[in-house]
Each structure stands twice: as C-alpha cells, then as structure tokens.
Amino acid sequence: MDKFLFLLGEGLKNLWRHKLTVFTAVFSVFLSLSTIGVLFIAEQNTHKLIEYMRTKYKIEVFFKGTVTNEQAIQYVQKIRMIPGVYTTTLITKEEALKVYKSQFGDDLTEFLDYNPLPVSCVVNVKRKYDGYLIITPIIERIKEIEGVDTVNHQGHLISRIESFYERGLLGLSGIAFAIILVTVMIIANTIKLTIYSNKDLIKALKMLGATNTFIRIPFILEGVLQAILGAILASALLYGAVYGANEILSQLTTFTINVQWMFLGWLFLIAVVISLFGSSRAISKFIK
Amino acid sequence: MIQLENVSYTYRKGFGLANIDFTIDEGEFVFLIGPTGSGKSTLLNLLYMEIFPESGRVTIGKFDSDSIKKRKIPVLRRTIGIISQNYYLLDDRNLFENVALPLHVIGHSQKDIADIVEEVLEEVGLTGLEDHYPEELSGGEQQRACLARAIIKDPEIILADEPTGNLDPVTSFDLIKLLEEINSEGTTVLMASHNYSLIKSRNHRIVEIHDGRLRSQ
Numbered sequence: 001m002d003k004f005l006f007l008l009g010e011g012l013k014n015l016w017r018h019k020l021t022v023f024t025a026v027f028s029v030f031l032s033l034s035t036i037g038v039l040f041i042a043e044q045n046t047h048k049l050i051e052y053m054r055t056k057y058k059i060e061v062f063f064k065g066t067v068t069n070e071q072a073i074q075y076v077q078k079i080r081m082i083p084g085v086y087t088t089t090l091i092t093k094e095e096a097l098k099v100y101k102s103q104f105g106d107d108l109t110e111f112l113d114y115n116p117l118p119v120s121c122v123v124n125v126k127r128k129y130d131g132y133l134i135i136t137p138i139i140e141r142i143k144e145i146e147g148v149d150t151v152n153h154q155g156h157l158i159s160r161i162e163s164f165y166e167r168g169l170l171g172l173s174g175i176a177f178a179i180i181l182v183t184v185m186i187i188a189n190t191i192k193l194t195i196y197s198n199k200d201l202i203k204a205l206k207m208l209g210a211t212n213t214f215i216r217i218p219f220i221l222e223g224v225l226q227a228i229l230g231a232i233l234a235s236a237l238l239y240g241a242v243y244g245a246n247e248i249l250s251q252l253t254t255f256t257i258n259v260q261w262m263f264l265g266w267l268f269l270i271a272v273v274i275s276l277f278g279s280s281r282a283i284s285k286f287i288k
Numbered sequence: 289m290i291q292l293e294n295v296s297y298t299y300r301k302g303f304g305l306a307n308i309d310f311t312i313d314e315g316e317f318v319f320l321i322g323p324t325g326s327g328k329s330t331l332l333n334l335l336y337m338e339i340f341p342e343s344g345r346v347t348i349g350k351f352d353s354d355s356i357k358k359r360k361i362p363v364l365r366r367t368i369g370i371i372s373q374n375y376y377l378l379d380d381r382n383l384f385e386n387v388a389l390p391l392h393v394i395g396h397s398q399k400d401i402a403d404i405v406e407e408v409l410e411e412v413g414l415t416g417l418e419d420h421y422p423e424e425l426s427g428g429e430q431q432r433a434c435l436a437r438a439i440i441k442d443p444e445i446i447l448a449d450e451p452t453g454n455l456d457p458v459t460s461f462d463l464i465k466l467l468e469e470i471n472s473e474g475t476t477v478l479m480a481s482h483n484y485s486l487i488k489s490r491n492h493r494i495v496e497i498h499d500g501r502l503r504s505q
Binding site for chain 1 (some may be wrong): 336338359362364365366368370376377378379380389390391392393394395396397432437441
C-alpha cells in the first residue's frame, strides 16, 4: 500500500517537476481533443442541418388539364406510396385559382369564363436517410403515373447538397482518425522527451533495485494525468463554445447546435487510452 | 561473497576485461586500482549485473551470472549499495527524498522511512540538510549523500566506483574512513580508484587491473 501511494504521489509530483514537458503534452492533448470534439459536434449538427434542408426540398406535380379533383386524389395516393415520399399536399383547381388571385390580384375566370389552372400537388421527401438522398427515382416514378403532366423540382441543387453532405461526412471521419494518430505520436514523443530528461532517475532507480514496473508506473500515471488535464480543458472549451454559439444563433435563426454531452465521456476515454498507449510505447523503448 | 571465475567481457570497440579471476570474502574491504580505462567500471558493472560476461562466471552471494533470471536482478541489486563518481543524485528531489528512495523501492512504510533516513543522515554527518537540494550541497556532501543512499537499505555489499574522483584529498580521506566504519559493521566493500597515493596507507587488500587484465591481488 505504501509503495502504491508512493508511486501515485510520484506521478502527481512529476507533473510539477516536469512542468515544461507537461505543459507541452497537455496543450497538445487539449488541441487534439478540441479538434476531435469540434468535428464530432459538426458531424452531429451537419446531420441536423441536412434534415432541415430536406424539409425544404419540394417537388411540384402538375396534372393534365383534363384531370378532375377526384381523379387527382387517386393519383396523389399513388404518389404517397412511392418510397422516399414523406407528405403530399393536393392543390385543387379552385385552390390554385385562389392562390393566383392572391398573388397576382386578377380573377382568371372573369377573362376566360373557365378555370384554366390544373390540379397540382406538392410533394415533400423524407428527412431521415442513412446517407445520400437520390431524388431522381422518385421523380421518375411520379412521371410514370397516369394523369401527370409536368414535374418541377430542384434536382440539381438537391444532388449537389447531398453529395457535399456525403463527402463532408467522409472527410470528417478521415480527419478525426488522422488527429487521433497524431495525438498518439505527440504524447509518445513528449513522454519520450520526459523520459530522456529523466535518464538519471531511471539509472538511479535501476541501481537501487527498482523493478521495471516500479520505474514505469509514475511515467504512465504522468501521461494519463496529462491526458485527463487536456481532456478537462478541451471539454470546458467545447462547452463554452457551443453555449456561446447558441446564444448568438438564437438571435439570428431557429437553428441551434445540439450536442449529446455524453460524448465528453468518450473524449476522456479516448484521451486516457491514447495516453496509456503512447506512454507505454515510449517507456518500453527506454526500459527493456 | 564475491567471486569472478575467468571472466571476460569485450565492448564493441574491442576493449574490456580478459580472464579476471578473484574472490572477495564476506566482510572484506578491497581496493580495486588501475589507471583510467583499465576496466574497473566494467568490472563493477559485471558485479551488479548491468552487463554479463562473455565467458566465465560472476557470483554474488546466492546469485550467479549463469543462472540469474532477469526478474531477479532487482533483487540482487537490493543487496548491493552502489556509489559512483557521478553521484546520480536527483536534482529535483531534496536530500531527504534522495536518500529515502531505496526504501520506497523496497516498500517501507512512510513512518519507518522518516526514522531510518534521519538515522542514516546522522551516521554520514548530514543532519540538518534534509531540505537541501543537491545543487545546494558541496561535492563532499553530495558524495556522503550517495553513501547514505547506498547504506540506507543495509546492503551486504558496497560497490564504490571512483567515489573520491571529484573530491579534494581531505574530503576523500573522510569518505574512506566512513566506508571503513561501515565495513567494520560487517558490510563487504569494494572500492575502485585510480588514486594509489590515497589508498596505499590504508591497511586493505588491493586488486590491481591493467588493460583489462588482473595484475596483482
């Protein structure tokens, strides 16, 4: 027990003894974890943003002039059955006339004696998809329905947004992976420097009959404590940044940044695991 | 207690020890002399098994270089007190912490450690300097601190590698007297030195090595 307390105390004291290298390591971990955290928050909210964008995707379906309101109801039911369609809103000939009148101020029936506007339908697509939303098959299926005259949509814009989203997700994962690798290397190298600057201590401990485990533990503890300190600072920064950003966003839009704060637990876990891996790897090169 | 049987060791550069053969009995005080580069430090490194002989065998008490397992080397070293010319005191720890280190390695309780350290510091004449850091101590005090760190675990053997190398004659003489006192309590002492004038007046066996070979014993 006394030996364990001594080693624990040494790990803590080493943080003060090796101030400069500790500062470097904590700062590196802080930067890396903050970047990983920002990427994670971005990934979560990109998802939310793309879902918001998808609510704005609209397909306008115009039926042939001969199609009556009753026939259109049946065609709309067919449209609703198409995979990927979320809602449909039927606009009858009468409703179309009202809309025209409200927008242009003229009543067409006064000039023409009949209502020339066709029955139409606004189609909204589903918001939640696992990945890339392809709108073309939905358009093709709608066009195949009898009575459909023309289909207006923002296909090109939608495919650009969707492909940007897909590439963004892939890029974020790649960057996060690269940052984790770099963090492991930084921690390992910082600890290597710490160990190198303590070669006298290692030599003295060896001469005094210390086992390799006894020599290793304070260095590994030091690495883990550095990682925890870096994770605390990164968590504080991320929390503050999200809070501040939401304060600003609330004045500009209804969109807010949502974060599952459980991910901070993962951030701590990542920090501890990579510091354990990094410090063990570094010290094993010096103690064989 | 210490036995070297036809021990040879060669560094990559091609220099080391050749066919060293001698014995040191329990409780003996032996000087190992020879010029700088003659192989004294190599011999001491072989004794605390930092390196292993290419041929021959080194025996220290119940441990021998042929059969010792890697995990038993720390156990062997706990029976040996090592003093070197370079002190190896830790700059970021005060005198008390430096001297207490071997007891932490062994696993003594905190309460025992405080008592034992005070006792040993008194023995080597460093009482009152517990809070001083190595840079605040003189060369002689640093070497006595090393001695305190070597004897605090009550070792069976003390290996001293040129302990007087950086000390003036008076301080060197005081250090040898301290080692003799420790030896008088039963601890075997092997002290390496290249300073023949310092040791010739002491009444102890002298083992001389030259160019890695035993010249006299």
